[in-house]
Amino acid sequence: MAEVILKNITKSFAGHRALDEISMIVPDGSFVVLLGPTGAGKTTTLRMVSGLDNPDVGEVMIGGRSMRGLTPAQRNVAMVFQQYSLYPHLSVRQNLEFPLKSPLLKTPQRTIDEKVHAIAEILQISHKLDNKATALSGGEMQRVSIGRALVRNPQIYLMDEPLSSLDAKLRADLRVELKSIQAKSGATLLYVTHDQVEAMTMATHVGVLHEGRLVQFGSPREIYEQPVSVYAATRLGQPRINVVPAELFPGAPARAKSIGLRPEHIDQGDGQEATVTRVEHLGDQTRLHLSFQKHNLITVTDAHTRLKGGETIKIQPNKPLYFDAAGMRLV
Ligand SMILES: Nc1ncnc2c1ncn2[C@@H]1O[C@H](COP(=O)(O)OP(=O)(O)OP(=O)(O)O)[C@@H](O)[C@H]1O
Structure with missing residues (x-):
């Protein structure tokens, strides 16, 4: 060819x-x-x-x-x-x-x-x-x-x-x-x-x-x-990447306007409080829909989780991607 x-x-x-x-x-x-x-x-x-x-x-x-x-x-x-x-x-x-x-x-x-x-x-x-x-x-x-x-x-x-x-x-x-x-x-x-x-x-x-x-x-x-x-980040990944204002989590660089978090890059256990709004059991994995400071987030968790809607968990970012006001990535 x-x-x-x-x-x-x-x-x-x-x-x-x-x-x-x-x-x-x-x-x-x-x-x-x-x-x-x-x-x-x-x-x-x-x-x-x-x-x-x-x-x-x-x-x-x-x-x-x-x-x-x-x-x-x-x-x-x-x-x-x-x-x-x-x-x-x-x-x-x-x-x-x-x-x-x-x-x-x-x-x-x-x-x-x-x-x-x-x-x-x-x-x-x-x-x-x-x-x-x-x-x-x-x-x-x-x-x-x-x-x-x-x-x-x-x-x-x-x-x-x-x-x-x-x-x-x-x-x-x-x-x-x-x-x-x-x-x-x-x-x-x-x-x-x-x-x-x-x-x-x-x-x-x-x-x-x-x-x-x-x-x-x-x-x-x-x-x-x-x-x-x-834009490029949202083209790949299901569920889509979560994009929230940079000030919601500590540690963003000065020029960052937003943070991108892939669903698997929201760690549970430590950090800030979020409310579980929905639990979706898909068999091989479970998706958690969260409400965090008036923003919706989706993360993935253990397939056999016992979490239920209405519960509170603690979350923090892991491998965050930072974007400027024009949506371009800051490296
Ligand atoms: N023959 C044509 N005459 C006029 N405009 C056209 C013609 N072909 C494409 N366009 C325009 O060019 C742009 C790109 O079209 P194209 O079909 O390449 O998009 P696409 O990414 O393949 O979209 P889709 O996913 O809907 O197929 C569109 O704005 C479309 O309206």
Whole structure:
């Protein structure tokens, strides 16, 4: 597969800047996840790489070659969108075979059969191979769309929320499968999602987008532990990071306006009093909702805690992150 470089990409629609000087390197064999709220520019970034759209300024390089003026087919990228896009008159098998049947590829039928079977197995659709594409549920159609990309051997896979239409169980299964396919095959992926669990579990790198700008690029762990801003900090972590005024706890630097505390970074036992407002037992862990000086906090605690709503506990920060008035991290 190939390294992809985005150099200074700017794109406007009717005077609105959808992408603002985006520069990013998607290393060969990496799984890069773009995160950001709606309108941040995630899909537009994918479209620039795919060739479905072109930047006003800047350049995309794939495998060391400029993609300027090249069509999606010439770029040899495989795309999966949120909404399945299958050939309705073909069977599942024919849909999966389609990318391999190009006369240019001259793939032997045996190789095609093997690939289609292997992918159908992974995506749990082997029993539907002879169904018409239209005789499938939405989730099945989406699995076929993913399969159609995976049978190919492109320079890069571009995926735009490919799992969002699937139910929770299948989404969790496919998350594991996609990550393992990528790790085994060394495929390069650029992947858009709103789902930060997908980002945390699959990404080798995360790009955080905010209003068309790339505000942080790094490993999921780096962004979780060392976010550059409150905005970047809130993109990863479930429950979300707690952000409260800096003066609520002692020890903040002079310029700090707010403190960010990950749920696991609120220690219990010593410190200041907080009231437990709700206890959520999730099986493997328990979440405590706290009221602390008129602010709501969420922390995690022992799965078997006997704490109940209305009780008082003592808390103190552990590994606090400090942010200035503009929301930028103070290091
Ligand atoms: N073809 C277009 N014409 C006009 N405006 C567009 C077009 N495509 C994107 N935009 C605008 O560009 C901005 C970025 O859109 P984009 O679809 O990249 O966001 P996104 O981060 O993918 O959002 P979502 O999570 O909702 O898919 C938005 O303000 C959007 O309205």
